[in-house]
Amino acid sequence: xxNHYDSYFHALADPTRRAVVARLxxxxxxxxxxxxxxxxxxxxxxxxxxxxxxxxxVRSEKKGRVRTVHIEALPLAEAENxxxxxxxxxxxxLDRLQTLAEQSPSPTKExxx
Amino acid sequence: xxNHYDSYFHALADPTRRAVVARLxxxxxxxxxxxxxxxxxxxxxxxxxxxxxxxxxVRSEKKGRVRTVHIEALPLAEAENxxxxxxxxxxxxLDRLQTLAEQSPSPTKExxx
Numbered sequence: 558x559x560n561h562y563d564s565y566f567h568a569l570a571d572p573t574r575r576a577v578v579a580r581l582x583x584x585x586x587x588x589x590x591x592x593x594x595x596x597x598x599x600x601x602x603x604x605x606x607x608x609x610x611x612x613x614x615v616r617s618e619k620k621g622r623v624r625t626v627h628i629e630a631l632p633l634a635e636a637e638n639x640x641x642x643x644x645x646x647x648x649x650x651l652d653r654l655q656t657l658a659e660q661s662p663s664p665t666k667e668x669x670x
Numbered sequence: 671x672x673n674h675y676d677s678y679f680h681a682l683a684d685p686t687r688r689a690v691v692a693r694l695x696x697x698x699x700x701x702x703x704x705x706x707x708x709x710x711x712x713x714x715x716x717x718x719x720x721x722x723x724x725x726x727x728v729r730s731e732k733k734g735r736v737r738t739v740h741i742e743a744l745p746l747a748e749a750e751n752x753x754x755x756x757x758x759x760x761x762x763x764l765d766r767l768q769t770l771a772e773q774s775p776s777p778t779k780e781x782x783x
Contacts, residue, residue, distance in 0.1 A: 563683050569753070570679035582759040628760055637753040640682070644746055646695040 561613065565636040568612035573597070573605045581615060581628040588617070588624045674726065678749040681725035686710070686718045694728060694741040701730070701737045 568574055577591055592602045606626065609615045613632040617624050681687055690704055705715045719739065722728045726745040730737050 562688060563685065566679045566683035570676050570683055572676065575675060575752070578756055579759075582756040582763070584763055628756075630757070630760060633753060633757055633760075637750060637757060639688070640746060640750040640753070643691055643695040643741075644743070644750060646692075647741055647743060647746075650695070650697055 561632070561635065562639055564612035565614060565632055568609050568614050569636070571605065571608075573602070574609050577605065577609060577626075578614060578628065578633075581626060585625050585627045588626060591626060674745070674748065675752055677725035678727060678745055681722050681727050682749070684718065684721075686715070687722050690718065690722060690739075691727060691741065691746075694739060698738050698740045701739060704739060 569578070573595055576595070580586060580591060580594075588603075588606065591606070592599055595602055606615075606617070610617060610626075613629055614636075615626050615628055617626040619625075682691070686708055689708070693699060693704060693707075701716075701719065704719070705712055708715055719728075719730070723730060723739075726742055727749075728739050728741055730739045732738075
């Protein structure tokens with residue numbers, strides 16, 4: 558499982574690969590369409606696509622001469638959930654600290670004897 | 671901004687660094703305490719800590735001889751939100767496709783002339 562997260566986050570740690578994920582969130586696309594906005598040689602772009610596909614975040618299918626790439630929802634959800642869980646743990650801790658601070662009697666409110 | 675995401679996701683693409691983030695979600699900790707569960711030399715561990723701190727996901731403060739590490743909530747939220755946004759776009763697209771499928775008249779329901 559840990560290896561999955563390694564490859565999810567590694568795949569997302571690059572602007573070209575994030576742009577591909579953002580484009581695919583709007584729907585499947587052919588490799589040529591995905592490549593078009595990026596000022597890089599096709600082989601370089603294909604390497605980025607391979608990193609994304611190896612991570613499981615996207616998958617591709619070839620029909621005839623056209624390879625179409627899709628997003629995979631589950632791995633994206635797993636990556637999001639990992640971060641989300643840490644944030645929730647951290648957030649609950651802050652809430653507990655605040656409650657404790659509110660419950661403890663304020664020394665200034667105590668009447669002097 | 672794109673560079674931030676590069677460093678957030680790069681920082682999270684390693685099991686040791688994710689373990690540190692998960693530990694810090696429960697509260698601040700001294701470097702020695704963070705290092706203890708990891709079977710690696712301190713200099714190697716400190717490199718991981720440096721990657722996390724450079725990304726902005728954590729920060730540390732030295733008081734006397736003890737360096738204490740804290741999580742930073744905002745960068746973690748930014749990383750989560752990036753993935754969350756893509757998932758929402760993808761999810762809304764699926765919803766639209768489903769609505770379209772439900773609205774289009776089914777050929778089997780049409781009465782024969």
